[in-house]
Amino acid sequence: MYMSRELCAAASASEAVIMRDASSAYLAGGTELLRSGTERSADRLIMLKNIPELKGVSGETPEAVRIGSMTTFQEALGSDLVPAYLKEALRYMASRTKRDMATIGGNVALMRDDSYLAATLIAAHAKLELLHWAKPDSGESVQDRFGCPDKNGSDLEEASQVRGDQPVREAICIRRYLQHREEYQKDLITAIMVRTDICVVSKRYANTAESHSYLTAAMGYADGRFRVGVSLKNAGVFFPKEFSDSLGEDENAETFARFANSWAGLDIPDDLYGSTAYKRYLLGVTLENLYRSLKERISSGQRTDGRKGETEA
Numbered sequence: 001m002y003m004s005r006e007l008c009a010a011a012s013a014s015e016a017v018i019m020r021d022a023s024s025a026y027l028a029g030g031t032e033l034l035r036s037g038t039e040r041s042a043d044r045l046i047m048l049k050n051i052p053e054l055k056g057v058s059g060e061t062p063e064a065v066r067i068g069s070m071t072t073f074q075e076a077l078g079s080d081l082v083p084a085y086l087k088e089a090l091r092y093m094a095s096r097t098k099r100d101m102a103t104i105g106g107n108v109a110l111m112r113d114d115s116y117l118a119a120t121l122i123a124a125h126a127k128l129e130l131l132h133w134a135k136p137d138s139g140e141s142v143q144d145r146f147g148c149p150d151k152n153g154s155d156l157e158e159a160s161q162v163r164g165d166q167p168v169r170e171a172i173c174i175r176r177y178l179q180h181r182e183e184y185q186k187d188l189i190t191a192i193m194v195r196t197d198i199c200v201v202s203k204r205y206a207n208t209a210e211s212h213s214y215l216t217a218a219m220g221y222a223d224g225r226f227r228v229g230v231s232l233k234n235a236g237v238f239f240p241k242e243f244s245d246s247l248g249e250d251e252n253a254e255t256f257a258r259f260a261n262s263w264a265g266l267d268i269p270d271d272l273y274g275s276t277a278y279k280r281y282l283l284g285v286t287l288e289n290l291y292r293s294l295k296e297r298i299s300s301g302q303r304t305d306g307r308k309g310e311t312e313a
C-alpha cells in the first residue's frame with residue numbers, strides 16, 4: 001500500500017495551486033486518496049477543506065447553479081438549488097457514509113470509468129471553474145525555486161506575486177477537461193457550473209446499488225440539441241459528439257442500435273460484467289429509452305428541469 005508522507009493545509013485556492021507540484025495531490029473528501037490500496041496517493045497531500053471559496057452552492061443566475069468543488073454529495077442533495085437531474089446522479093453513490101465525505105470536485109477529478117457523475121455532467125453540458133498558477137518567466141516550478149515544503153503557502157504566494165506570477169482562473173466545458181486530462185492535471189477544480197434550464201435523464205447499471213457500475217449513460221437536451229454522455233467500466237468515459245449532433249427529434253430504435261454496434265473508437269471489453277455484444281445491446285436500448293423519456297418531457301412542455309428533486313438533510 002502507498003502512504004502519503006506529508007499533509008499541508010491550504011488556506012486559499014491560490015495557496016493550494018502554488019503548493020501543487022509533481023509529488024503532491026489535492027486532498028478533498030479522501031474517500032479515494034485515503035482508502036487502503038489506492039493508487040492515487042502522493043508524497044504530499046494538500047488539504048482543501050479550510051478553503052471557503054470551494055464550499056457552498058449558489059444560484060449564479062436563474063439558469064445556472066455554481067457548486068463549490070468541496071461540496072459533498074450529501075450537501076448537494078440537501079440544496080434546493082441543485083437540479084433534480086444532478087440529484088439523481090448523486091444518489092448513484094448509494095452509501096450515506098461515503099456521500100457525507102466524498103466531494104463533487106473529487107469525483108470529477110477522478111473521472112473514473114464507473115463514475116457516478118461524469119455521464120450526467122457531460123450530457124448537461126456542465127462547466128468547470130479551474131485555477132492554476134501561471135509561471136510565465138520559466139518552466140521551473142515555484143516549489144523548486146522557493147524550497148517548498150519548508151516554506152508555507154503564504155510565503156510562496158507572496159514570493160510569486162513579487163516575481164509577477166499570477167493565479168489564472170478559467171471556465172471550461174467538462175468535455176474539454178475529459179479530452180485534455182494531461183493539460184489540466186495540476187489544476188484545482190474550484191467549482192462546477194450546472195444549468196437548470198435544460199432536461200437531462202440518466203441510467204446506471206450495477207450488480208447491486210453499492211457495486212461499481214458497468215454502464216452509466218445520460219442524455220440531455222438544451223438549446224434544441226441532444227447531448228450524450230457514457231461511462232463504461234474498463235473502457236472509459238465518452239462524449240460521442242458526432243452522434244449527439246446527428247440526433248434529431250424523430251429517431252427510432254434503429255438509430256441507437258446502429259450507433260451502439262458500430263461506434264468507432266469504442267473498445268468494449270468482454271469481461272466479468274458481460275460480453276461485448278451484451279454491453280453494446282444494453283447501450284443501444286438504454287440510449288433509446290433515455291431519448292424516449294426526454295422526448296416525452298419535451299413534448300409535454302417540460303423543457304427545463306422544473307423538478308427540484310427531493311431535498312435531503
Ligand SMILES: Cc1cc2nc3c(=O)[nH]c(=O)nc-3n(C[C@H](O)[C@H](O)[C@H](O)COP(=O)(O)OP(=O)(O)OC[C@H]3O[C@@H](n4cnc5c(N)ncnc54)[C@H](O)[C@@H]3O)c2cc1C
Pocket residue numbers: 025026027028029030031032033034035040048069070098101102103104105106107108109110112114115116117187188189190211212213
Ligand atoms: C469502496 C469505494 C467505492 C467507490 N466507487 C466509486 C464509483 O463507483 N464511482 C466513482 O466515481 N467513484 C467511486 N469511488 C471513488 C470516490 O469515492 C469518489 O469518486 C469520490 O467522489 C471522490 O471524492 P473525494 O472528495 O473523496 O476525493 P479524494 O479522495 O479526496 O480525491 C480524489 C482525487 O481527486 C483529486 N481532487 C480532489 N479534489 C480536487 C479538486 N478540487 N481539484 C482537482 N483535483 C481534486 C485528488 O487529488 C485525487 O486525485 C469509490 C471509492 C470507494 C472507497
